Amino acid sequence: MEFRFELALCAALESPDRVVSRQLGAGIENPGGRIVDVCVMTPGPAFDRRAAITADRIPDPAIEAAVGPGEAVPLTEAFDLPPDRAEAVADHAAAVGYLERERRDGRPVVRATARYPDDWVGSLTAVENKPDLGSPGDLAAQLRYDAALGLFDHVVLATASYVTRAHLNRIPDVVGVWRFDPDTGDREVVREPTRLAPDAPGVEIRDERALRTDVALVTADAKARKRRRIAERAYGKGWRPDPPACAHATTTADGRPYCEQFERVVNPGRDCGQACEAFEPADPPATDRDALRDERTAWVATPDGAGPRRQSGLSRFR
Ligand code: SF4
Incomplete structure (x- = not known):
């Protein structure tokens, strides 16, 4: 039930000014601690520049490497990583088209094919699916986690159930609620989400017990890095x-x-x-899934570097 609900929701959320993905890791101190069901990204001002680089995910260590599109730099200076790992990351980044590799004076050097843009992500929305609110599992705890961490701009609960006031009272006020019919694709906004503060530090709930909650404080920088990783993963993966x-x-x-x-x-x-x-x-x-994704979303299957191809307007979930 939940899988079919999730795929129907992903299909219904696709639009030319969004990128939709599913099952993405969203924990920071505890990376496996939180997997979001669906992530919706809207493009930022430099989206077209990011899309022009590659249709795939760019590995994070390559983005953080001391390398740009100018002078090629020795592999050992570009990466603050053990040589084997630097080699593997450079290979992967070259395979997706972000780095170029060559040898100079017998030594491996790398150069970026383009400057990686900072502001290509407009917003990130996390959607937690709970088709049947009659068996909520750990839904409330997951939503408390998302609200406290504030990694996403918005957090939404999607359900097929009729939503009562008692349901609403059990989840944080900032969480939006959609009622979604997976058979028709109809979506009703029961409650709008409140924008969180992804640019500010957050609190990651590590463990909730009856009388105490273990938390970790997360800096704004750590959140920004995680958002970039999530955006890259969402862009490369789809749903x-x-x-x-x-x-x-x-x-x-x-x-x-x-x-x-x-x-x-x-x-x-x-x-x-x-x-x-x-x-x-x-x-x-x-089935040509890439063609469908290219046609129905902001993702670009075959970047040609020819500059902006589409307007990146911010859409409201209406
Ligand atoms: S697609 Fe094939 S393997 Fe899958 S459920 Fe249908 S019959 Fe079974």
Whole structure:
């Protein structure tokens, strides 16, 4: 239920002035401590410059390396990393098109293909999905975590349930609430989110117990670095899962994996393969997910460096 809800919401949220992604790590001191279900990014002023570099995620150590588009610098000076790691990061960054590698006087040197823009992200919204508010699990704690840390500009709870005043009272006031119907794609704003303060220091809740809460203070710089990592991950990853390699598999028009045998959207990692008695190995359906993503969102599949291609307006979730 939650997986199908999540993919339907991602599909419904796509628009030419957004980038939508799902399942992103959002903990800072405890990186695995928080995974957000859906992340919506809106473009900032330099979005087109970032999009012109590569369609992929640029690895963070390459962005932080002491290297720009001017003079090539020796690999050992560019990275404050052990040589093996510096080598691996440079290779990865070259493969995605952010760094160029060559040898000078027998030594490896690197140069950036473009200056990495600082202000390419307009806003980041975290959406927590809880289709059925009747079994909320640790929803309230997750939302308290997001509200205290303030890593995202906005935090929203998305549900298919009818939302009562009692539900609203259990979650932080700053969290917005959407009621979403995964069958029709209709979304109603029950409560607008309040903008958080991603530029200010935050408080990361590490453990909540009855009589004490363990927290870590997080600086504004650490939050800014994490936001850049999340934006890069969101930009490179998107939300469409690989469709199953099964003869019964196809995809919906918006690219969700669909099973014709059971007539529903499926979770390939959980429903398909040996776990399914109707599984028939075959090539996966030939859906061009990159073309869909390029057409429906701000993400650019094949950057040509030709400058701005689209207006980057900020959209409201209405
Ligand atoms: S593996 Fe099973 S659930 Fe998945 S597409 Fe094939 S028949 Fe459908």
